[in-house]
Amino acid sequence: MIHHISIAVNNPDHVAQVLAEILKAEAVPFFPNPGSYIVIPFDEHGTAIELYPLGSQIKPGEGDEQCGFGNNPTNSGFTDIHAAISVPTSQQEIAQIGIREGWRVLPCNRDSFFDVIEFWIENRLMIELLTPDMTSQYLRFASQRENLKYFLPQPTLAST
Numbered sequence: 001m002i003h004h005i006s007i008a009v010n011n012p013d014h015v016a017q018v019l020a021e022i023l024k025a026e027a028v029p030f031f032p033n034p035g036s037y038i039v040i041p042f043d044e045h046g047t048a049i050e051l052y053p054l055g056s057q058i059k060p061g062e063g064d065e066q067c068g069f070g071n072n073p074t075n076s077g078f079t080d081i082h083a084a085i086s087v088p089t090s091q092q093e094i095a096q097i098g099i100r101e102g103w104r105v106l107p108c109n110r111d112s113f114f115d116v117i118e119f120w121i122e123n124r125l126m127i128e129l130l131t132p133d134m135t136s137q138y139l140r141f142a143s144q145r146e147n148l149k150y151f152l153p154q155p156t157l158a159s160t
C-alpha cells in the first residue's frame with residue numbers, strides 16, 4: 001500500500017489547494033523542502049501527497065545523513081511518474097474542477113478492466129483519479145492474483 005507520494009509541479013500551493021478540494025483534505029506548507037506543500041485527507045491509510053516546486057530532486061544524504069533536496073533547473077516539465085488515487089469526489093465534480101483550472105480531464109477505460117479519470121495537473125502531470133465506484137471496480141481487478149496474466153507478454157507461436 002502506498003501511503004504518500006511526492007510530485008513536482010509549477011505552482012505547489014495552487015495544486016495543493018486543488019487536490020485538497022478533490023480529496024476533501026487539508027493543504028499545508030511542507031517545510032523540509034522550501035516552497036512545498038502537503039495534502040492530507042486524514043484517512044485510515046495515512047494518505048498524503050507532497051507537492052514540490054518543479055525541478056526539485058530528492059538526493060541521498062552522506063554517511064548517516066537522511067536524504068536532502070536539490071534542484072534541477074533543466075527539468076523538461078513532463079514526468080514518468082503517475083499514481084492512481086481513490087477519491088471521495090464524483091466524476092462530475094472532478095470534471096468541473098478540471099474545467100475551472102483549464103486542466104485536461106479524460107474518463108478512460110483501461111483495457112476493459114477498470115475505469116479511471118486521467119487528471120492532468122497543470123496539463124503536464126497525469127494522475128488517475130478513481131471515484132468510489134471506480135475504486136470498487138479497480139480493486140476487484142487488482143486484488144486478484146490470476147489477473148497478473150493480463151500484464152505478462154503473450155507467448156508467440158513458432159512458425160512451422
